[in-house]
Amino acid sequence: MSMIIGDNPVGIIGAGTMGSDIARLAAFAGRQVLLYDSNNQTLQRSLTRINDAVKLQVDKGKLSRTKADEALQNITAVPSISDFKECMLVIEAVIEDLSVKQELFRKLECVIPSEGILATNTSSISVTAIASACKNASRVAGIHFFNPAHIMPLVEIVQGMATSIGTLQDARKIIDSWGKTTILAKDTPGFVVNRVARPFYGEAIRIFEEGIADFATIDWTMKEIGGFKMGPFELMDLIGNDVNFKVTETVWKQLFYDPRYKPSITQKRLFDAGFWGRKTGKGYYDYSDGAIHPAPRKEKGLGEQIFFRILVMLINEAFDAWYYQIAARDELEIAMTKGVNYPKGLIGWGEEIGLLKVLEKLEELQNLYGEDRYRPSLLLKRLAKSQ
Numbered sequence: 485m486s487m488i489i490g491d492n493p494v495g496i497i498g499a500g501t502m503g504s505d506i507a508r509l510a511a512f513a514g515r516q517v518l519l520y521d522s523n524n525q526t527l528q529r530s531l532t533r534i535n536d537a538v539k540l541q542v543d544k545g546k547l548s549r550t551k552a553d554e555a556l557q558n559i560t561a562v563p564s565i566s567d568f569k570e571c572m573l574v575i576e577a578v579i580e581d582l583s584v585k586q587e588l589f590r591k592l593e594c595v596i597p598s599e600g601i602l603a604t605n606t607s608s609i610s611v612t613a614i615a616s617a618c619k620n621a622s623r624v625a626g627i628h629f630f631n632p633a634h635i636m637p638l639v640e641i642v643q644g645m646a647t648s649i650g651t652l653q654d655a656r657k658i659i660d661s662w663g664k665t666t667i668l669a670k671d672t673p674g675f676v677v678n679r680v681a682r683p684f685y686g687e688a689i690r691i692f693e694e695g696i697a698d699f700a701t702i703d704w705t706m707k708e709i710g711g712f713k714m715g716p717f718e719l720m721d722l723i724g725n726d727v728n729f730k731v732t733e734t735v736w737k738q739l740f741y742d743p744r745y746k747p748s749i750t751q752k753r754l755f756d757a758g759f760w761g762r763k764t765g766k767g768y769y770d771y772s773d774g775a776i777h778p779a780p781r782k783e784k785g786l787g788e789q790i791f792f793r794i795l796v797m798l799i800n801e802a803f804d805a806w807y808y809q810i811a812a813r814d815e816l817e818i819a820m821t822k823g824v825n826y827p828k829g830l831i832g833w834g835e836e837i838g839l840l841k842v843l844e845k846l847e848e849l850q851n852l853y854g855e856d857r858y859r860p861s862l863l864l865k866r867l868a869k870s871q
C-alpha cells in the first residue's frame with residue numbers, strides 16, 4: 485500500500501473504457517475506489533461490466549471468489565465529485581476535450597485535500613494546458629495508461645511544465661505499487677509510445693501506397709522477418725482506424741506540421757468510409773463471416789527491404805526522443821517493449837545493427853525522396869560517426 489495516499493480512496497472520473505479498467509486495476513491493488521461519471525447510466529453500466537468481467541474470471545478458475553469479492557467491494561459509484569474530498573489521488577478519464585477537462589480540474593482543485601494529486605489520463609492533450617486551469621498546477625500530472633488499462637503493463641507518468649518533482653515521484657510510486665511498469669515522459673505530443681511508434685504505421689502505409697507491397701505482405705514481413713507480434717495493418721484494424729488516424733493527425737498538428745508525422749490519405753479515406761477495422765467489420769481487412777484474407781507474397785528479399793525501411797524510421801524516432809530528452813534512454817527501451825510489445829528496444833536494436841548502417845539507409849531515403857520525413861536525428865548522426 486502506498487504511504488502517499490495511505491488509506492484514502494482513489495477518485496476516478498469517467499466510467500468509460502479507460503476509467504472502468506483503471507477502477508478495476510486500483511480495486512485489485514487493494515485501493516478503495518470512488519468512481520464518478522456525469523452520465524449515471526454509463527456509471528451503472530460500468531459497474532455491471534466490471535462485475536461481469538471479474539465473475540467470468542472466477543468462473544474460468546483464474547481468480548478466487550474471495551479475492552474477486554474483496555476487490556469488487558472496493559469500488560463505490562458516487563453521484564458527485566464533491567464525494568472526492570478525501571481523495572489524495574484523482575485520475576481523470578473523461579472525453580478527450582480540453583475545456584471539459586479544464587472545467588473539471590478547476591472544480592476538483594477546490595474539493596480534494598491541498599496535498600492531493602490531480603492526474604489526467606489524456607493521450608493527446610497537453611497536461612500543461614489542462615493544469616493551467618488550476619491555481620496550484622504543481623500537483624497536476626499525466627498518468628497515461630494503455631488500453632486495456634488493467635492488463636497493459638506500461639504507464640507513462642507525464643511531467644507538465646508546472647508539475648513538481650514531488651508530485652511526479654509520488655504518482656510514480658503509487659502506480660508502481662499497483663504492479664505497473666512506469667516511465668517518466670515529458671509533456672510533448674504523443675508522450676513516448678504514441679510518438680515513437682508512428683512510423684510503424686506511417687511508413688507501412690507509405691510502402692503500401694507506393695505499390696511496393698500490399699498490406700498482407702507488409703504484415704507478414706513485420707511478423708516473420710521483424711519478429712513483431714502483429715503487423716501494422718492488422719494492428720491498425722485492432723486499434724481502430726478512426727482512433728489511429730486521430731492520434732496521427734493530432735501528433736502531426738501539435739508538432740507544428742513536422743512532415744515526419746504527416747498522416748496519409750489512405751488512413752483518412754478509411755476513416756471517411758467508416759472502415760474502422762474490427763469494430764466495424766471492415767478495415768484494411770474484411771472481418772465478415774467467411775471473408776478470405778489476401779495471401780502475402782512471401783519473398784524474403786522484398787520482405788527484408790520493407791522491414792529495414794520501417795525499422796530505421798522507428799530507430800530514428802527513438803534516437804530523436806532520446807535527443808530531445810522526452811524520456812531517458814532505458815525508459816524509452818522499456819516503453820516500446822512493454823507498451824507496444826516490440827521485440828527489442830529500438831536504441832539497442834539500432835546499435836546491434838550498427839548505427840552507421842541505420843544512418844546510411846535514412847540518408848539514402850532522404851536523398852531518393854528529397855523529403856524531410858527521412859531526415860536523420862542529430863543524435864543518431866553523432867553517435868553513428870563516433871561508433
Ligand SMILES: NC(=O)c1ccc[n+]([C@@H]2O[C@H](COP(=O)([O-])OP(=O)(O)OC[C@H]3O[C@@H](n4cnc5c(N)ncnc54)[C@H](O)[C@@H]3O)[C@@H](O)[C@H]2O)c1
Nearest residue numbers: 498499500501502521522523526577578579580606607631
Ligand atoms: N481508449 C483508449 O484507448 C485510451 C487510451 C489511453 C488514454 N485514453 C484517454 O482516456 C480518456 C477517456 O477515454 P475513453 O476511451 O475511456 O473514453 P470513453 O468515451 O469510453 O469514456 C469517457 C467517459 O467520460 C464521461 N464524461 C464526459 N464528460 C464528463 C464529465 N464532465 N464528468 C464526468 N464524466 C464525464 C462520459 O460519460 C464517458 O463515460 C481520454 O482522455 C482518452 O484520450 C484513451
